[in-house]
Amino acid sequence: MSESTEYDVVIVGGGLIGATLALALEHLPLRIALLEAVAYESDAQPSFDDRAIALGRGTRRTFEAIQIWSDLCDVINPIEKIVVSEQGRFGKAHLSAQEEGVDALGHVVVTRKLGQILIERLPRAKNLTFICPAEVTSIELSDDAAEISLANGQRLVSSLLVAADGASSSVRQMLQVGKTVHDYGQRALVTNIATTEAHKNSAYERFTADGPLALLPMSQHRTAVVWTIDAAVAEQRMQWSEQMFLAELQKIFGYGLGEFKHIGKRVSYPLRLVRSAELTRHRTLFVGNAANSLHPVAGQGFNLGVRDVACLAELIQRSTQLGKNWLGSEAMLSKYVALRRSDHRNIVALTDGLAKIFVTDFGLLAHSRGLGIQAFDLMPPMKRLFARHAMGQAGALPKLLRGVALT
Ligand SMILES: Cc1cc2nc3c(=O)[nH]c(=O)nc-3n(C[C@H](O)[C@H](O)[C@H](O)COP(=O)(O)OP(=O)(O)OC[C@H]3O[C@@H](n4cnc5c(N)ncnc54)[C@H](O)[C@@H]3O)c2cc1C
Secondary structure, three states: OOEEEEEEEEEOOOOHHHHHHHHHHHOOOOEEEEEEOOOOOOOOOOOOOOOOEOHHHHHHHHHOOOOOOHHHHHHHEEEEEEEEEOOOOEEEEEEEEHHOOOOOOOEEEEEHHHHHHHHHHHHHOOOEEEEEEOOOEEEEEEEEEEEEEEEOEEEEEEEEEEEOOOOHHHHHHHHHEEEEOOOEEEEEEEEEEEEEEOOOOOEEEEEEEEEEEEEEEEOOOOOEEEEEEHHHHHHHHHHHOOHHHHHHHHHOOOOEEEEOOOOOOOEEEEEEEEEOOOEEEEEEEEEEEOEOOOOOOHOOHHHHHHHHHHHHHHHHHHHHOOOOOOOOOOHHHHHHHHHHHHHHHHHHHHHHHHHHHHOOOOHHHHHHHHHHHHHHOOOOOHHHHHHHHOOOOOOOOOOOHOHHHHH
16 A cells, blocks of 8 residues: 655645635645646546636635736636616616726636636645646545545545535545535526627626526627526527527627627536535535535626635634644634635525526516616615625625735
8 A cells, every 4th residue: 555645735626716725825834735637638627618707806806816817817808897687678787897996897717718827827836736637536534634545546644625626526425425406407508709899898697588698798899608598498509500599699688789790619507506515524624616506697606616715725824823733623624614604605595596586487576577676776785785796895804805815
């Protein structure tokens, strides 16, 4: 049997969240290992693909603190306005960066491009061992450590194990931690289109009888499309010709951005709310999609995971001051749960509520939805609260979310 190597923190899953956490810890005097199953270059890489996601303000601050925001400047696009509307109904709500007194409500990035920047930075982190591809075969928990065995015979022993291995977390399965799953019976159909009119940095969320349609601004005449529809319908639409697909999108959205042309590759994702039944196990905690995998209707999943990262990184930093006995201790794990629970609960309620309300199409409910959107536009405090959530600024903020680096 091979000898084991000791680490302070082992992160399983080097996707968007695991890689962000590893970089957040790069200046701490700790030994960190990051284990990723699928190489960045592989078409099967599940975290870094063609989907465009909206980054909130807290995520931006975190990327500023870990010094990758300037590298992202060429591949992101600001969102200066969000227009929420419902097909065929009266209601329309607006959120604007100007009203909120900020330069942008968020920024749009394709996860493959974000991933490239994160992955290229990993080798510069001197305290980090990045193992990829890595297949975890077993995890043993003892009083003072987690022992992780890999298929290649390597063994790692760590004070703290962080599961950042996504919605189907194998750490969760190996440790027999339960989960709750709600299948929305929908798929998110993702692509990008060229439009004849410039988007002027506006994002659109349009609720249709089929489900919500989000358009996110990319380069000047290019717009990302996230179309949430019934799973069976999505299957059919994946087979449609480009012309048919564009014509249907145009019919639903209208001509606010001129004509829709030149569609990109279409990809579809099953939509489920998956929550880990526990946020921690002995010496172990769950972050990002391994903790909560959300419906993408409000663009919150990654931003919520970055807030997990910011909170956890600060707790890990504390262990360098309080003594390493604190790292992975029950006291530290309980603190993580206490700090993260209400944000998780609020964002799950927000996205799950929106997902359920806006897929229902019954007369009275549909009518009150329209009124709801209109009322929302007339109620600045509620709008402001929503905008602050969308930007990732609600609640007390850990250092990274304020743009302050951990040293
Ligand atoms: C259509 C769509 C649109 C979205 N839009 C937004 C948005 O606008 N804003 C937003 O904030 N969020 C959005 N999200 C959510 C966001 O994409 C996720 O929250 C984010 O990808 C979660 O990152 P993660 O690293 O936790 O998990 P994942 O992205 O699932 O990454 C997990 C990583 O772990 C690796 N892994 C898995 N098992 C193992 C193992 N046993 N050993 C080692 N490695 C392993 C995987 O290979 C992968 O790299 C959207 C999601 C979808 C589907």
